[in-house]
Amino acid sequence: MDNKEYAEILEEIATLQRVVGDNFFKVRAFSRAARLIENFAEPIDDLVDQRRLHEIDGIGESIEEELQALRITGASPRHEELLDRIGRDVMDLWHIPGLGIKRIQTLYQELGIASIPSLKQAALDGRLATLSGFGGGVQDKLLLEIEGWERGRGRRFPLPEAKGLAESIRFELLNLPEVARCEVGGSIRRGKETIGDIDLLVTTDAARTVSDYFKSLPDVTEIIFDGDTRASVRVTNEIQCDLRVIDTHLFGAGLHYFTGNKDHHIQMRIRSKKMGLKISEKGVMHYDDPTETIVGPMDTEEQVFNAVGLPYIAPEIRMGKDEIKAGEDGTLPDLVYPHHVQGDVHLSSTISGGRDALPDLIQALQKRGYKWCVVTEKTKTLHAKGIDDRGLKEHIERVKKLNAMIDGFTVLSGVECEITFDGMLDIDLRLAAECDWVLAGVTTDTDVDADTMTQRLMWGMETGVVSCLAHPTGRHLGVHDGYKMYFEEVVQCANDFGVALEISGDPQRLDLNAQMAGRAKHLGAMLVCGSAATSVESLDHIEYALQQARRAWMEPKDLLNCVSAEELISRTRTLIR
DNA sequence: GCCGTTTTCGGCCCGACTGTTTTCAGTCG
Incomplete structure (x- = not known):
């Protein structure tokens, strides 16, 4: 089995555990393990054989056992048991935006819904609107999302294709005099080979003007949401594009925040917290400071890292894996440029x-x-x-x-x-x-x-x-x-x-x-x-x-x-x- | 489920937006 296959099964276990209402942190542990394994350079087969799995930070006794069973018998007992209980189709529900842990649980427990076709039927029958937390608005929105899913929405795009599109939107935004800076963040900036959505960061002192301009771009087919500091739209080929507007003096903090990945942020925030600091797109500040005063300038990402005692970490290696430890130890690689x-x-x-x-x-x-x-x-x-x-x-x-x-x-x-x-x-x-x-x-x-x-x-x-x-x-x-x-x-x-x-x-x-x-x-x-x-x-x-x-x-x-x-x-x- | 330079128990990231349960839960990135 290759690493990707191991990762897929762990991610499925995480998803199925969500549905049955397992502890959130347990779910996250499986999900994180899946991402760690997918990006691991050595074959997991070898690590299992050499009993070295525990060397990966984030994989403990239980997950090691599942992987061993997968290696030896080709099946994970936990995975099989969950599949027997609730079936495979339920995992598709996670592809529908607007459905998360709570709503999927409600659907499953109240109406026995565990697949997209049965969800669609319930929405058409008007049964969803009767559930608590599902008004008519949610029902209508879900129906639209289901139709989008049926058209193939949610697929991932090759990096070069997504990057080209992102650059063209960036160029349009830079046309606006109110835009001071505009950068592409997210998985495109990290160089992930397939891209799920486009993230753009803009600094300006006129957030509303920029956001309105963004939503009116010719390629925009749908406005997904629209707030004071962020907006999200879908463009012609169905790819989602998120815009984040941030104050000019917080560019570094914003870019770091909007570049990710998620695991990197979790690790960074845990580290900051231990130091009595809080890190977010608003910069680095003392944890209990009600005035939310940043501890130093946040114009560049380097300043953000330095504020939590780390050297600059390049976007490409921000995976929430070993990069923060390497930063602490002074063993970060001098990457090739x-x-x-x-x-x-x-x-x-x-x-x-x-x-x-x-x-x-x-x-x-x-x-x-x-x-x-x-x-x-x-x-x-x-x-x-x-x-x-x-x-x-x-x-x-x-x-x-x-x-x-x-x-x-x-x-x-x-x-x-x-x-x-x-x-x-x-x-x-x-x-x-x-x-x-x-x-x-x-x-x-x-x-x-x-x-x-x-x-x-x-x-x-x-x-x-x-x-x-x-x-x-x-x-x-x-x-x-x-x-x-x-x-x-x-x-x-x-x-x-x-x-x-x-x-x-x-x-x-x-x-x-x-x-x-x-x-x-x-x-x-x-x-x-x-x-x-x-x-x-x-x-x-x-x-x-x-x-x-x-x-x-x-x-x-x-x-x-x-x-x-x-x-x-x-x-x-x-x-x- | 995982982890440990205050911890082998008790924590586990942070903020914005939406819609609905009119004060906040659910979802998302």
Whole structure:
């Protein structure tokens, strides 16, 4: 079982426990454990086998037992018992906004409602309005929400898509003279790979004007709620967008608050409380101070963290896991940022179907302060206008000439090729060996069993000419998960043959993701970010990859992007050197 | 259910908005 599957079962246990009225804190413990496990870099299977689960802060005796049972028998007694009692459909009720613990309990206890269809029928019959706490207004609102759910509302969006939309709304808000600052917060800022809603933070001294403007934006289809300091709307594609308006001098406190995540805030607030302090979007203040005076300036997030005795903690690692302890101990990582990057290992030009010509790409990279790049033109399997063996030979020559003309920047010759069904490459191996860098991946015939795919990837790497495994899991964000394979074996083989693993910034992929990258790092793999750019504009996509790397607590020393061109070459493909 | 530099028992984050039980519970982020 993979970590995600363990997490899903724990979350289901939490949800079912809510319905039967279990202690709120017990429910929260299961829910938190689920999130911890989902984001854990090592396979839970291994931790169970090594009896190391208790090393995770937040997992105690009871949850460890459930996980052990899941590992050994494939089922959790608690989960099974709850499912027998109230059934699976009840969990859908949690997807209906407006329904929480109390109302779901009332529905279940008073009317025996434990599924969305029965809820809808009761609303249509007018039976809901008879329950205490459910006036006619609630009934009508629930009916609308049910219809929204039936239309597929509530789905999660790939990060790049949601980020694009968020930036466009941010841009519109910045048009308003009353808006002093506007930032995107929430899971987009943390770089979570799928996004449930968009959070925007605005500082202004004219809250009402800004809020009214926000609600009147052309894309807005529905106003969910509307208050003095916050408003929430739905935009065209059904994604929810929340606006929080805050006083200009509380920008740092507001941004911290609106970035999350929830577990991070709970940990921060528990810590503050122990220090006699209270932390919220209104800043940090003494716990029992009726005047609510902030203890210092709150213009920046750094000031907020400092006010509770912590150094700045980057958004990407705010998960309520180990970051606060690391802050206390002074062991926070020095995370990798764009200015650390010396080169990109994955980009192609008009030569193999890209949009921009090689000289333009190189000029753009130099402008960024990069010192080198690998030009990985695509083969014919990857693009209809891709290169064949002859094209690759010409490419290698072209790069040599180009290099002679440029000062202070190294262009490396590369190719992006396919590991074919029989574990070979779709280019001549001797030519591949002549390239500085060979990026190889799998894009065809992916619907095979794990043994077959693992073998294919390993055979590909065993040719000895591969420098890097491209988008190693083969997933397409929001479309399909990666192919089946044994990741540990693939990483081991990569290590043996000096093959790096790519963290692809391709907006369709983000592959490896943060958890897998963390796992690969733990297994001793070499990692490198690639923009997969085919144009000057898409060179920016490397930031998506770097953000996933930061979520995996990676520092410059963990990524080959931060070494020199010479070191990049000498550390990879060790077999043929 | 989990946890411990005041605690192995007794706590467990904070504030805004909505609708209804006209003084606050329920939900949300």
